[in-house]
Amino acid sequence: MQDLQRLAWSLVGLTLVMTLSACSRQPRYTSPKLGEVVSMQPIAVNRLLASTPAKRGPLKLNIMWGGRMLTSDKGDTTINFRDNAGRIRFTKTWSQLESAYRDTDCSNQDIATLDGSLMGSALICDGSLDLSGIAMIEGIDAKGEKRSATSWAVYMVNENVAAASIGLY
Amino acid sequence: MTGIWHKMLIILLICGGSACNKSGLRGGTATAVTDQPETTVVVEEVPATTTSAANAAILAENINDTPLNPSFKGGFEAKALVANEENHIWVATAAGDVHHMRLEKGAIKSRKIWTAATPASGTRTYVLEGGAVMLAKNGGHLYFLHDGIPEGAIDKDPAKGYYFRLAGVADTERSCIVSYRKNGKRFVGIGYGLGNFVEIEQDDKLPYAPKFATVTAPVKVTELQWGYSCYVDQVRLQYYGQYFNGTTAGIDLKTMTALDLNKAPNKAFASTNLPALTVGPNAVGNGSYAMSGDRLGNVFNTTGYYTLAFEPRQAMVWGTAGTNLSIYPHDCLYKTPECKGFATYNLMESIGAQIGPMSALGDGNMVGMVRGVGDVYLIKLKVPGNAAQGIDAVKIAEKVGNGGDPYMYTDFTGATLYLTNSLNEFDFTKAGLWDAKAPIRQLGFTWTQVDGTAEELKDIKVEVRCFSDEANKGEFQTVTITARPKAMQLLDVASCVDKITSKAELRLTQLGTTSTSLMKVKQVQLTAFQ
Numbered sequence: 257m258q259d260l261q262r263l264a265w266s267l268v269g270l271t272l273v274m275t276l277s278a279c280s281r282q283p284r285y286t287s288p289k290l291g292e293v294v295s296m297q298p299i300a301v302n303r304l305l306a307s308t309p310a311k312r313g314p315l316k317l318n319i320m321w322g323g324r325m326l327t328s329d330k331g332d333t334t335i336n337f338r339d340n341a342g343r344i345r346f347t348k349t350w351s352q353l354e355s356a357y358r359d360t361d362c363s364n365q366d367i368a369t370l371d372g373s374l375m376g377s378a379l380i381c382d383g384s385l386d387l388s389g390i391a392m393i394e395g396i397d398a399k400g401e402k403r404s405a406t407s408w409a410v411y412m413v414n415e416n417v418a419a420a421s422i423g424l425y
Numbered sequence: 426m427t428g429i430w431h432k433m434l435i436i437l438l439i440c441g442g443s444a445c446n447k448s449g450l451r452g453g454t455a456t457a458v459t460d461q462p463e464t465t466v467v468v469e470e471v472p473a474t475t476t477s478a479a480n481a482a483i484l485a486e487n488i489n490d491t492p493l494n495p496s497f498k499g500g501f502e503a504k505a506l507v508a509n510e511e512n513h514i515w516v517a518t519a520a521g522d523v524h525h526m527r528l529e530k531g532a533i534k535s536r537k538i539w540t541a542a543t544p545a546s547g548t549r550t551y552v553l554e555g556g557a558v559m560l561a562k563n564g565g566h567l568y569f570l571h572d573g574i575p576e577g578a579i580d581k582d583p584a585k586g587y588y589f590r591l592a593g594v595a596d597t598e599r600s601c602i603v604s605y606r607k608n609g610k611r612f613v614g615i616g617y618g619l620g621n622f623v624e625i626e627q628d629d630k631l632p633y634a635p636k637f638a639t640v641t642a643p644v645k646v647t648e649l650q651w652g653y654s655c656y657v658d659q660v661r662l663q664y665y666g667q668y669f670n671g672t673t674a675g676i677d678l679k680t681m682t683a684l685d686l687n688k689a690p691n692k693a694f695a696s697t698n699l700p701a702l703t704v705g706p707n708a709v710g711n712g713s714y715a716m717s718g719d720r721l722g723n724v725f726n727t728t729g730y731y732t733l734a735f736e737p738r739q740a741m742v743w744g745t746a747g748t749n750l751s752i753y754p755h756d757c758l759y760k761t762p763e764c765k766g767f768a769t770y771n772l773m774e775s776i777g778a779q780i781g782p783m784s785a786l787g788d789g790n791m792v793g794m795v796r797g798v799g800d801v802y803l804i805k806l807k808v809p810g811n812a813a814q815g816i817d818a819v820k821i822a823e824k825v826g827n828g829g830d831p832y833m834y835t836d837f838t839g840a841t842l843y844l845t846n847s848l849n850e851f852d853f854t855k856a857g858l859w860d861a862k863a864p865i866r867q868l869g870f871t872w873t874q875v876d877g878t879a880e881e882l883k884d885i886k887v888e889v890r891c892f893s894d895e896a897n898k899g900e901f902q903t904v905t906i907t908a909r910p911k912a913m914q915l916l917d918v919a920s921c922v923d924k925i926t927s928k929a930e931l932r933l934t935q936l937g938t939t940s941t942s943l944m945k946v947k948q949v950q951l952t953a954f955q
Contacts (some may be wrong), residue, residue, distance in 0.1 A: 284889035287800070291532070293819045295807070296775040359692045394498075 346422045429929050436701040448609035462551040487856070488950050489913050498860065500853030503871075503950035505720065506933065506943070507738050509848035512786045513556045515837050516597065518799060519545050522826030523560065523570055523579075528786070531803060533821055541578040547599040548653075548832035551613075554604065557632040558837075559613055561602040565594030567615075572951065573631040588636035591615065592946075593624065601655035601666055606944075607678060614678065616655055616666040620647030622676050636937070646683040656716040656724060660875055660944050661690065665706050665724055666718060673716075673726060686929050691723040691759035694922045699764045702757055703728055715782070719835075720844075723759045729779040731796075733758070734836075738808045745780050745793065748773035750804070752812035768813040776818055778804070782833035787848075792838060793818075799825035844944045853927045853953040860955055861927065864889070868921045868929070868953035869913040870906060877944045882906045885943055886934040891921035891930070901932055921953070929953070 262336045288294045331348045339345050432751035488503045514526040521542040527535045542548075547563035557571035567589045568579060574587055581588040594600050594747045600617035604627070605849045611627035611636045621643040627633045650668035657664045662678040665686075675684030686692060686706045696702035706716075715732035717725045719742075725733035731745045738767040740755040750861035772778050778800065789809060801822040808814040825831065855861055868889070874880060888901035899920050908914035921929060929951050935943040 288818075288820055290820050290823055293817050294776050295815055295817050296770045297773075297815050298813055299771050 332398060336394045336396070338394065427500075446523040446742065449677045459803060463740045466530075474725045481666075487871075487952070488873050488948055489869075489911055489952070490911070497951045497954070498858055498863070499865070499955040500855065500857035500859040500927065501869075501950055501952035502851045502853065502855045503948050504849050504851070505652075505737070505798070505948055506844060506847040506848050506946055507787075509932065511785050511848040512840050513552060514792050514801065515550065515552055515558045515833065516794060516799065516801065516822075516825045517542065517549060517558070517560055517832045517833065518826035519548065519832060520765055520826055523558070523568070524822075524825050525556075525558070525570070525572060526801070526822065528803075528821070531790075531819065531821070533788075533807065536822075537572050538576055539570055539574070539579050541581075542566075544596075546597075547652075549601045549652075550598060550833050550837060551602045551604055552837055553613075553633050554606075554611065555631045555633050557634075558813060559602050559604065559635065561591075561600045563594075563599060564596040565591030565598075565600055565617065567591055567602070567637070568896045569635055573632065583792070586637070588632055589635070589640075591617075591640065593621065593643060594618065597772060599652035601652050603655060603664060605657050605662060605678060605926060607662055614657065614664060614665060616651040616676070618643075618651065620645050620649055620674060622646065622664065622681070644676070646676045649674040654716045654726075655689075656718050656726075658689075658718060658722050658724075660720065661688070661722050663722075665689075665718075665726075666714065667726070673724075675706065686846050688722075689724045690721055694759050694762055696757065697762040697763065699753075699757065699767070699908075701730070702726075702753065702764060702849070704733065704758055715833075717756065717761075721759065725758060732783055734783040734785055734791065735784040736791060737791065738787070741806070741810070743783055743785075743791050743804075745783050748779040750783075750816075752795070752806070752816070753850050754812065764811055765828050768955060770816055772818075776820070778802070782831055782837060784833065784837045786838050793878035794825075794831040799823075799827075799831055801825060801831075845945075847931075847933045847943065849931045849949060851929045851931065851951045853948050853951075857952075859927065862925065863955040864923050864925045865921050865953045866923070866955060867954040869950075869954065870904070870908065870916050870931075871911060871913045871952065872906070872908070873910045873947045875947045880909050882946070884936040886936055888932040888934075889916060889918045889921070889929060890933075891918065891924060891926045891929040893926045928955075 332351050335348045336344050337346050337348070394402055435779040444752050487501055508733045512528045514524075514528065516522075516524045516526070521540060521544075522537050522839060523539045523542050524534045525537045542560055543564065543693045544563050545563075549561045551559045553559060555571075557569065560568040560570070562568070569589075570579070579587055583589060591600065591713070594617050598617060600615050602613060602615045604611065605615050606612070611629070611633050613625040613627060614622060615625070616622050622645075623643050624641045625635045625641040628633050650671055650816060651666035651669070651670040651674070652869060653666075653667040655664065657678075663675055663677055663684050665673050665675045665684070672684065674684070675686055676686045691879075692705040692707075694703065694705060698926045702725075704725045704727040706726055717727070717733050717735065719735040721738065725735070725742065727744075733744045735742050735755065741759055742753045742755055744753065747942075750772050751767060753764060753767040754761070757767060772780055778798070779796040780802065781796040782794040784792050786792060786803075789805060791804045793804055794800070794875075799822075800820055802820050804816055804817065804818045806812060806814070806816055854861075855863075870887075870890075872882065885906070886903060887906050888903050890899055890900040890901045902918050902920065904918065906914060906917045920926075931949060931951060932950075933943060933946070
């Protein structure tokens with residue numbers, strides 16, 4: 257009888273571990289090898305319908321952007337995050353974002369190329385920036401040249417993480 | 426325990442009885458057929474009811490002027506032409522690199538590389554008929570590239586004919602370039618500034634080089650800013666342009682006057698369940714990074730997407746937005762208010778990429794380019810025509826232009842806009858009353874033309890073949906079409922007539938260099954009489 261109980265508890269434990277493991281699964285952000293075929297399944301079809309992600313407190317958004325027009329090699333770039341009224345909610349410098357990137361476990365070198373030059377793109381994948389209520393993002397480089405984000409798309413990375421794709425073009 | 430056995434016994438009895446009952450029904454039918462005269466057997470197989478409402482509905486899809494007899498035996502299918510152009514993949518990056526890749530069996534078989542297409546910003550592209558490309562960069566710097574031009578740094582000596590600077594475009598101003606055929610000639614057309622439009626005539630033979638010296642004085646049709654995004658309906662000769670987040674304005678290229686945007690078929694279309702698919706030329710919100718369209722004249726312009734790319738072979742529209750990729754049945758963007766059968770894929774999770782530029786190849790594959798990185802993917806539906814059953818993606822090129830940000834607009838493969846070759850497959854079991862055991866007695870061909878165009882198939886080579894083995898389809902047979910639109914012409918094709926087969930292919934090829942007739946073909950139909 258005790259053996260049966262041990263077996264039952266083991267099964268419960270295993271189930272819990274598997275469930276927690278599934279719940280905490282993170283996006284892979286991996287780039288396949290040349291020629292490797294990657295099969296994908298669709299996400300829930302109503303994702304695109306959601307104009308705003310599900311309310312789970314403040315949005316914790318990842319950021320990915322093309323780095324063109326904002327060169328960091330001649331000085332730091334300031335990124336202003338403005339709300340609907342045009343007020344600056346918070347400001348980050350390019351170097352802060354680079355640092356934030358380095359503190360994450362992003363492993364994709366393609367995405368990780370954050371040189372702020374014509375070839376750059378970046379992913380801040382720690383979800384540490386709260387972009388709820390942010391309506392516009394602008395970058396001001398060391399020479400004072402200002403660029404506004406001209407594309408902005410909110411999407412779901414997984415069930416729990418919303419993300420914003422921002423293009424500064 | 427006894428109760429359980431009783432219940433199982435009852436279930437078994439019900440199942441067994443049910444099975445016996447089904448078997449009995451089948452047997453009953455067989456008996457009835459056996460008991461009837463042979464002529465009655467035919468009636469059993471083709472019940473009288475099928476010639477009424479249901480059959481009439483099926484036959485209504487037939488595009489013949491003379492409806493098929495309700496007692497018609499055989500099958501037919503009508504289709505819009507599907508482009509069968511050679512696959513080109515052009516990638517122009519912000520850094521000034523330009524790559525031209527050709528595919529063979531899903532892998533790159535050749536690649537040409539040019540550099541120094543300056544300045545860096547504002548690249549707009551258009552793949553010309555024949556596979557060359559035109560680039561328009563900030564400040565009106567125009568480049569014409571094809572495989573016959575030496576690789577490496579582009580020679581900007583205007584005398585070489587690869588480079589030209591369009592006057593009147595400010596250094597930081599974009600211009601949006603297209604190409605089209607008009608009055609028997611080919612033109613490059615460019616919209617820029619506040620509603621300015623110029624034309625440059627192209628040579629009349631491959632690679633259809635632009636004759637820069639023929640550039641016209643600008644025609645001004647609007648005060649709205651152009652140059653960011655544009656789309657040309659080559660059949661109707663209508664150019665649409667906008668600046669980012671701006672209002673769309675158009676020019677009628679036949680008259681060079683302002684275009685009534687209401688002429689776009691999907692101008693008033695509204696999606697009831699996917700607001701993002703209300704995508705007429707002046708859709709609410711505007712803002713499509715790269716406007717696009719289809720061969721029906723619909724314009725796809727929507728907020729939040731890099732582009733919506735039409736894939737004609739499986740009648741799907743692929744949309745890239747952020748790191749998502751959505752695939753919609755074509756009719757969701759112009760005909761069916763409640764969209765069904767669409768699906769969205771998260772590319773970031775699967776391939777760590779944000780794909781922006783996307784364009785169809787002629788075979789159902791899509792080409793997608795990763796923004797900011799320059800990787801190039803081939804993507805296809807696992808189940809053709811079904812968006813929700815998964816997709817396969819394969820990376821075919823990495824860090825094009827040393828990892829440049831690719832800037833490609835609308836159709837960068839040249840496979841979906843121009844139409845010089847088409848290939849359609851017909852399945853005779855789709856409509857009509859098909860007998861899988863009976864041979865085809867006669868094969869009929871019918872076509873319809875785009876409204877308002879000539880009623881003759883001129884300068885078009887028409888080839889047909891029927892087949893049963895997908896792996897060995899046999900040779901095409903050339904036939905001559907003299908029939909006017911909607912009239913049926915019988916074709917004597919050896920692989921079809923007197924053969925037991927339910928599939929056929931029709932290949933149309935444009936002959937001559939200036940005719941435009943293939944683009945005026947709206948639908949084609951093959952009818953197999955048994």
